[in-house]
Amino acid sequence: MTVLILDNPDLLARAAIESGLPMPSLASDSTPRKPHRLRFHYGFNKHRLDEQDLTILRQHALYLRHNPGATVRIHGHADNFGVSEYNHFLSRLRASSAAKVLIREGVRESQILVSGWGSDRPLARPEDHAANRRLELEYVTMEMARAL
DSSP, X not given: OOOOGGGOHHHHHHHHHHHTOOOOOOOSSSSOOOOSOOEEEOOTTOOOOOHHHHHHHHHHHHHHHHOTTOEEEEEXXXXXXXXXXXXXXXXXXXXXXXXXXXXXXXXXXXXXXXEEOTTSSOSSOTTOHHHHSEEEEEEEOXXXXXXX
16 A cells, blocks of 8 residues: 555655645644544653654644643553663653643643553563553543542
8 A cells, every 4th residue: 555645644744844834734724633643652762752743742732722622531551671760860850851741832731641661561472672661542432530
């Protein structure tokens, strides 16, 4: 299957970033769409996203600003290197750092829930360290948010 860049907003954003051109709008109205990309990866012992990831995160901020009823839960994760306490700290730092970016971009704190899981919820086998060093965004309903 062939996917055109215009059919995938994440690929379109990446192409715009790499070319240095402003990102074209695909929507016929002015309401931004929720970005497709919900997972971001980190280097070993890192908690800052690179510039391309920050661009995608800012697209999430734009969506959240235009949808004040939406709530996002930010899940920070770590690999299983090191002690459990530090991995929980690092995963929470990853999630908190992403939340600060969203807030700086105008998202209300009440729209954001932050969780740090350490290495307790691996995406892949624990040996797949790079895949497990990640941040995940999960959009939740208001009922789910109240229950959390």
